Every structure is written in C-alpha cells, then in structure tokens.
Amino acid sequence: MEIKGLVAVITGGASGIGESVAKDMAKAGAKVVIGDLAQEAIDRVVGEIKAAGGQAAGVVANVTSEADMAKLMDTAVEQFGAINVVVANAGVIKDGVMINTDKDTGKVRKVMSVEDFKFVVDVNLVGAFLTFREGARRMVDNNWPGVLIVVSSINKTGQVGQINYSSTKVAVALWPKILAGEFLMKGITNIRVLSISPGYVATPILMGMDQNALSAITKDVHIQRLVKPEEISSAIIYGVENDAIDATDIEVTGGLCYSRSRAK
Numbered sequence: 001m002e003i004k005g006l007v008a009v010i011t012g013g014a015s016g017i018g019e020s021v022a023k024d025m026a027k028a029g030a031k032v033v034i035g036d037l038a039q040e041a042i043d044r045v046v047g048e049i050k051a052a053g054g055q056a057a058g059v060v061a062n063v064t065s066e067a068d069m070a071k072l073m074d075t076a077v078e079q080f081g082a083i084n085v086v087v088a089n090a091g092v093i094k095d096g097v098m099i100n101t102d103k104d105t106g107k108v109r110k111v112m113s114v115e116d117f118k119f120v121v122d123v124n125l126v127g128a129f130l131t132f133r134e135g136a137r138r139m140v141d142n143n144w145p146g147v148l149i150v151v152s153s154i155n156k157t158g159q160v161g162q163i164n165y166s167s168t169k170v171a172v173a174l175w176p177k178i179l180a181g182e183f184l185m186k187g188i189t190n191i192r193v194l195s196i197s198p199g200y201v202a203t204p205i206l207m208g209m210d211q212n213a214l215s216a217i218t219k220d221v222h223i224q225r226l227v228k229p230e231e232i233s234s235a236i237i238y239g240v241e242n243d244a245i246d247a248t249d250i251e252v253t254g255g256l257c258y259s260r261s262r263a264k
C-alpha cells in the first residue's frame, strides 16, 4: 500500500518508538492520530508534526479502557474519514525476578507482586487487544483496507527479570498468524497483520531498566549499539508498503545475540 493518504492510529504515540512512527508516517504522507496518556506530550508531538507540514490529531486514551480505544478510533474516523493502519505500540515494563532471595541467607526476601505482573499484562496484552479490536471492527465494517501492527519485542524469547513483560510480548507475536487466519476464514482479505520485534531501542522506556543489565546486553548486539527509534519506524513503513508481508513477525534488533547476558 502506498502510505500517502492512509490514516494511521498509533497508541503510545507521544514518546519513543510511537513518536517516531507517527512522525515518519506523517512525513510519508499519512494522516496520523495518536493516543497516549498525557495531553501535554500528545500536543507536543501533534504540534511538531503539523509544524513540519504533516496532518495529525491526538487523544488522551488509555489502552486498557474499552471506551478510550473506541474514542481513539472514532476520532480518527471523524477527523480523517477512515482507519487504515493501527499500530498497537503502547507498552510498559515493571522488571523484577519472581523470587528474590537474600544474599546471605538464601531465603526468599521478596516476590513479584500480582500488581506488578498484572500492570504489564493489562497494558501490553489487554491494551493491544483492545487497540486491534476497536480498529479492526471499524475497518471491516467500512471495508477500509490496511494493516494491523503490534509492537512485540525480541524479549518474546524469554528474558530473565521480565516474566511479566516477556509473557506479553510472546503472546502478541502470535497474533499475526492467529488474526490473518481468522480474517481469511471470514473472507476479510484486505487487512494484513504484522508484529514488529525490536531489540534494545534508545527510548525513555529503557531508563526504567537496570542500567548495568542494559550495558551488558549492548555487548551482545552485533552492531554494538542500541537500535534507533527511526529504524523501527522504517521497518513498520516497509511492512505497510509491501503487500506481501503478512501474518509474520519482523525482528529489528541490530543482531542481538544474547551470548553473554542470557541465562543458559
């Protein structure tokens, strides 16, 4: 599909990867609608896109809310008349081991709380589901062609200290196969489904990670640096443009090898 003229909805579009996707898609001629948690951050990104000559709108919308996701999609339709690309990008981390022991006694000192587990599941998994569902139902009902894209992570392969996060990211990476199959079964052949699995990308979310663990991981990256947000958005744009890329996951990691930093 040609990007120019498409309407793209991006959750978590006011920071990091989502911001880069919104700006780069707008630069390529898409009309973008971003949903995020804070009005000020949304206004900044929408303002910067407009100042650069692009078309954009934004809504305060929490991906864990059915009503907010419906509002986000309705805003896209009201403002720009369609929905073609849905990027379920909003995500959070709350890292920690499930069982933490005392160095001296070896006894359990702390466990991961159910709140910390569910917080990540609610945003990354339930939120992405609602984003896809509320976008797709409008696309199907109006016969708007396009692509659903969910942002997974290379840690879908299972990272220590991320039992909550990795569980959500492996789950969403299954969606391209599940949904392309469901759509085919229902005769919906004009909506493709993709997931993108970034490696470690230089965005604010990484500030929440253990910085020693992060520098150990960078040693395992073939290109020896963090991936840039715009390298993720260019992969997303490529996925939208190429009609034969469907029902699959695209890894953009800089060659993350995990030889040193993964539990064996």
Ligand SMILES: NC(=O)c1ccc[n+]([C@@H]2O[C@H](COP(=O)([O-])OP(=O)(O)OC[C@H]3O[C@@H](n4cnc5c(N)ncnc54)[C@H](O)[C@@H]3O)[C@@H](O)[C@H]2O)c1
Residues within 6 Å of the ligand: 011, 012, 013, 014, 015, 016, 017, 018, 035, 036, 037, 038, 061, 062, 063, 064, 089, 090, 091, 092, 123, 127, 151, 152, 153, 154, 197, 198, 199, 200, 201, 202, 203, 204, 205, 206
């Ligand atoms: N940065 C990385 O290294 C990396 C690697 C792999 C995958 N990812 C994934 O990429 C996506 C974007 O991450 P990022 O690095 O740009 O992070 P980020 O923290 O810079 O941006 C995430 C955005 O999502 C928004 N958000 C959080 N909870 C939300 C909610 N409930 N509703 C709506 N918006 C919400 C935040 O406000 C923020 O603007 C996430 O799904 C993340 O898991 C990131």
